[in-house]
Amino acid sequence: MRLLRLAVNAALVVLLVTGTSSGQSAPGAEDKQRIERFVATLAQEAAMLCPIGDPGDQAALDRCRAALFRDSYLKRSLARIVLWGRPGSQPNTRLKDTTLTQFNGEVLSGLYLPMFMFNGKYRVDYDPTEARYRARLEGLFRNSLMPGQYPYPFWHDAKKWNDYQRANGITLWIDPHTAKIVVGQFSREEGADSRLNTAPRTPPAFDGKWMWVDDNGALQPKPSLFIGLFREDNPYLDKLQSTYKDLALALRDGTCASCHNPDNPEKMKRLVLFQTPVHAAGEIRRMMAAVRDNRMPLDEIGIEKELDADTKALLLRFGTAFESTVIAAYAWEKKN
Numbered sequence: 001m002r003l004l005r006l007a008v009n010a011a012l013v014v015l016l017v018t019g020t021s022s023g024q025s026a027p028g029a030e031d032k033q034r035i036e037r038f039v040a041t042l043a044q045e046a047a048m049l050c051p052i053g054d055p056g057d058q059a060a061l062d063r064c065r066a067a068l069f070r071d072s073y074l075k076r077s078l079a080r081i082v083l084w085g086r087p088g089s090q091p092n093t094r095l096k097d098t099t100l101t102q103f104n105g106e107v108l109s110g111l112y113l114p115m116f117m118f119n120g121k122y123r124v125d126y127d128p129t130e131a132r133y134r135a136r137l138e139g140l141f142r143n144s145l146m147p148g149q150y151p152y153p154f155w156h157d158a159k160k161w162n163d164y165q166r167a168n169g170i171t172l173w174i175d176p177h178t179a180k181i182v183v184g185q186f187s188r189e190e191g192a193d194s195r196l197n198t199a200p201r202t203p204p205a206f207d208g209k210w211m212w213v214d215d216n217g218a219l220q221p222k223p224s225l226f227i228g229l230f231r232e233d234n235p236y237l238d239k240l241q242s243t244y245k246d247l248a249l250a251l252r253d254g255t256c257a258s259c260h261n262p263d264n265p266e267k268m269k270r271l272v273l274f275q276t277p278v279h280a281a282g283e284i285r286r287m288m289a290a291v292r293d294n295r296m297p298l299d300e301i302g303i304e305k306e307l308d309a310d311t312k313a314l315l316l317r318f319g320t321a322f323e324s325t326v327i328a329a330y331a332w333e334k335k336n
Contacts, residue, residue, distance in 0.1 A: 026126060026128055027126060027133075027176050031176060032126065034179070035124060035133045035135075035174060035176065035179065036124055038077070038174070038179055039122055039124045039133075039135040039137075039172075039174075040122065041073055042073065042074055042077060042122075042135070042137065042172070043118065043120050043121065043122035043137050044120055045072060045073050045074060046074060046118035046120070046137060046139070047118045047119055047120030048120075049063070049064055049067040049068060049072065050064035050067075050068065050113075050114060050116065050117050050118055050139075051117060051118070051119075052117045052118065052119050052139070052140060053117060054144070055117070055140060055141070055142045055143050055144040055145070055198050056142070056144030056145055057142075058145065058146070058149070060117075061114060061142060061145060061149060062228060064114045064117075065110060065114040065223075065228040065229075066228055068109050068110070068113055068114055069106070069109050069110035069114075069228070069229050072109065074109060074113065075105065075106070075109040077179070077180060077181050078105035078108060078109060078180065078181050079105060079175070079178070079180040079181060079182045080104070080105055081102060081103070081104065081105070081182075082102075082103050082104075082105050082108050082181060082182060082183065082184060083095075083100035083101065083102055083103075083182065083183045083184070083270070084100060084101050084102075084103055084108055084112060084183070084184045084185070085098070085099060085100040085101055085185060085186075086098075086160075086163055086185060086186065086187060087171075087185050087187050094129070094130070095130055095132075095173065095183055097269075098185075098269075099264070099267070099268070099269055099271070100183065100185075100269070100270065100271070101262075101270075101271045101272070101273060102270050102271065102272050102283075103282055104281075104282030104283065106229075106282065107278060107279065107281075107282035108184065110223070110228065110229040110278075111151040111223050111229075111278065112151060112184075113170075113184075114228075115141060115142050115150070115151075115164075116139040116140065116141055116142070116167075116170060116186070117139055117140045117141075117142065118137055118138065118139040119138050119139065119193070119196070120138075121137075121138040121193065122135060122136060122137050122138065123135070123136050124136070126176075130173065131176070132173045132174060132175060132176065132182070132183075133173070133174040133176055134171060134172075134173055134174075135171070135172045135173075135174060136169055136170075136171050136172075136189070137169055137170055137171075137172065138168060138169045138192055138193060138196060139167075139168070139169050139170060139196070140167075140168065140196055140197075140198055141164050141165050141166075141167050141186070141198065143164065143165035143198050143200075143201045144198070144201055147203065147204055147220070147221070148214060148218075148220035148221045148222050149221065149222060149223065150221055150223075151221060151223050151224060151276070151278075151279075152210050152221060152224070152262055152273075152275065152276065152279075153203070153206050153209075153210070153221075154203075155203035155204070155206055156206040156262060156263065157262075157263075161203055162200075163186070163187070163188075164186065165198060165200060165201060166188045167186040167187055167188050168188050168189060168192045168193070168196035168197070169186075169187070169188075169189060169192060169196070170184055170185065170186045170187075171184070171185045171186075171187065172184050173185075210261060210262070210275040210276060211224060211275070211276055219241075221276070223278065224276030224277055224278050224279070225237075225240075225241065225276075225277060225278070226240065226277070226278055226281075226329075229278065230329060230333060231333065231336070234329055234332055234333065235332065236325055236328050236329035236332060237329070239325045240277055240281070240322075240325050240326065240329060241277060243318065243321045243322040243325045244277040244280060244281075244322055246318040246321065246322070247280065247315075247318040247319055247321070247322045248274075248280075249314075249318070250311070250314035250315050250317075250318045250319065251274055251315075260272055260273055260274040260275065261273065261274070261275045262275065274287075280322070281322075281326045284319065284322055284323045284326055285323060287319065288315075288316075288319050288320065288323050291307075291312060291315045291316060291319060292316070294307070
């Protein structure tokens with residue numbers, strides 16, 4: 001069920017990923033200097049909070065993750081909705097034609113950006129085709145962590161894992177009007193610092209499970225349970241897990257889980273993930289808006305169908321419970 005794809009306002013998606021008219025003039029020198037200073041600050045902070053080091057250093061990851069998520073300049077520079085992924089399969093593929101995953105800015109800053117280490121080097125230019133600034137921050141992917149430290153098993157797709165561990169930086173697309181990051185892409189570029197390489201690592205075989213229980217009985221992956229994102233004494237952590245479990249069953253009944261997972265079986269250009277509590281938390285408000293407004297899922301041939309009354313009732317009941325818990329957990333963090 002593709003509730004979120006229907007729920008996202010089309011105008012917002014166009015604003016994020018397409019350029020303005022070809023007749024728009026390029027930014028002036030003052031604007032370029034402003035963005036240059038902006039990117040320089042981003043690169044400096046990233047290198048300070050998440051410096052290049054051992055790609056398996058858990059303590060360094062913990063420090064980076066906590067610092068980026070809580071009140072970093074990088075986090076505050078992300079748009080409310082950010083697209084994330086790899087460049088298109090063909091050179092110079094437009095952003096609007098590239099398959100990307102949609103994230104709440106807090107999910108991106110807490111789960112995905114900490115997977116990289118940075119050296120402080122950057123470049124920035126203006127792409128008139130996209131009508132966006134393009135900033136490239138040099139960095140390395142942490143490919144030697146324990147499996148439960150990744151947001152989900154990136155190795156479910158061998159090419160995705162290889163693209164992650166070969167990456168030598170991330171490209172940030174910046175809206176020139178808001179100075180907000182609207183798209184992030186990880187990739188390998190030839191000609192970058194030759195020291196930006198990690199020894200390839202073969203991950204464990206993917207068994208089809210996005211979440212699992214480890215040998216100590218702990219649920220994995222840890223970041224999916226808000227570890228490193230919310231404080232350990234947040235009183236809503238247990239309730240987040242229990243209300244998500246109820247919601248996950250309702251999503252399964254509505255066939256949502258079959259579409260909204262990293263495999264992207266429907267090949268959606270703008271994928272939305274529900275497969276773990278933290279991913280669902282980032283999208284719950286838009287998902288519930290879709291349910292309440294009767295924005296219907298699509299059937300097997302792509303035609304809107306009625307959401308049956310029982311499934312809708314379950315989604316309203318359990319989705320509302322999870323949504324209210326997420327709101328309360330964030331409110332507690334801000335208050336404390």
